[in-house]
């Protein structure tokens with residue numbers, strides 16, 4: 025199947041995308057869900073490629089795998105777990121069973137408990153030892169940080185609760201900078217860790233506890249925990265009333281819909297948080313019901329598979345023209361690369377195609393003044409994924425928003441059209457002539473024919489954000505299902521963790537680095553000589 029797709033790509037490789045753009049293409053190569061539009065007409069995909077890709081989804085059993093996921097089957101086979109983050113946003117859906125037990129009563133009860141706690145903090149019924157909570161510090165890393173941090177920034181216009189801060193890195197610079205401006209007596213610390221063992225998080229949590237002990241009589245009274253391990257949260261001293269648990273069928277990078285979203289809920293309030301969940305649920309319903317050709321997550325996945333596995337483009341850029349989505353690329357790096365960055369299929373066979381692209385990006389227009397040079401004229405093709413809202417939240421500055429939108433649309437147009445040598449000559453004619461004109465013109469040529477997609481929506485509301493996050497989650501699912509990999513484990517992070525633990529005594533100076541490879545030993549030597 026990949027061979028057929030690759031030979032189709034070879035046969036159309038030189039074709040210009042703009043030549044495909046007849047009067048109908050923008051309508052047929054786009055899809056809507058509610059008020060959201062995904063346009064993929066500025067790619068080199070054609071009906072034949074889409075037909076082959078939908079066949080690929082059918083032959084690899086994506087629909088059955090989707091059914092199994094929503095039904096609570098243990099599709100995370102290497103960890104023997106179901107994958108049911110969708111249950112966390114199944115607000116008014118039916119029962120969802122894991123091992124014959126409906127999990128929904130528990131999910132909804134936890135959501136109510138979170139909402140009560142968030143309301144109590146926001147309304148001053150839960151206070152610090154110095155009065156009303158003014159600041160919340162979420163300590164977590166990976167999925168216990170990126171989701172809520174990304175969403176809290178994205179939904180800043182909806183904040184009407186205490187200020188929220190995020191600490192993730194074990195680098196002491198991170199926690200010191202955050203705590204420096206805060207009053208321990210009015211700060212709530214949320215320790216977010218599914219396992220409650222992650223070394224970065226537990227180290228930062230202990231540092232926060234020590235910081236709080238200096239000023240308040242009972243430090244853990246101002247802590248809350250979000251975790252699947254109630255024993256460990258208890259051992260840390262956090263009272264059960266302040267612990268919000270979840271089950272092992274919620275993967276870390278898929279967990280912002282439940283307790284891991286508590287800091288977001290405190291910032292924007294339970295109602296806005298429920299709107300975020302409703303957005304996710306709307307995308308779930310669409311994903312389950314729509315035919316592949318009209319299915320937004322499946323189409324995102326087909327575009328992704330076409331660009332990475334078929335065309336061989338090694339990266340994809342996520343470019344939000346929505347400044348508050350500034351952490352979306354980082355969030356998607358974990359979601360996509362930790363999920364699908366695997367080397368073997370579910371049955372242990374080496375993958376025959378790349379497992380997925382490097383995902384990167386920055387908000388526009390900033391990226392334009394940094395790396396867009398390479399995107400436009402560099403020798404590698406970088407498929408670009410633009411996101412843009414029709415309206416910002418700054419009504420008095422709508423003229424600036426229009427300028428932002430013009431830039432977004434101009435970039436996808438420029439990537440597609442490029443500039444020919446003839447057009448470049450016209451740009452420099454009059455300034456140069458002869459050989460110099462030719463040389464100068466060549467520097468101003470844009471090859472064009474570079475693919476991009478655009479996700480457009482009226483405004484970045486909680487509901488829209490929910491739709492966006494669920495959209496990307498399901499894209500990851502479809503891509504992983506086609507490749508036959510397990511998108512829900514992350515064994516690739518283990519080796520580094522083990523070696524870091526083993527290096528502990530060496531960097532502490534308790535053991536010498538003699539047993540290490542020459543490079544590592546030399547680096548330890550250098551760092552020790554310089555104050556480690």
Ligand SMILES: O=P(O)(O)OC[C@H]1O[C@](O)(CO)[C@@H](O)[C@@H]1O
Pocket residue numbers: 165166167168216217218219220221222225276277362514517
């Ligand atoms: O929530 P925890 O258990 O602290 O884990 C944090 C992160 O660490 C990982 O397990 C591996 O880096 C991620 O998958 C996870 O999101």
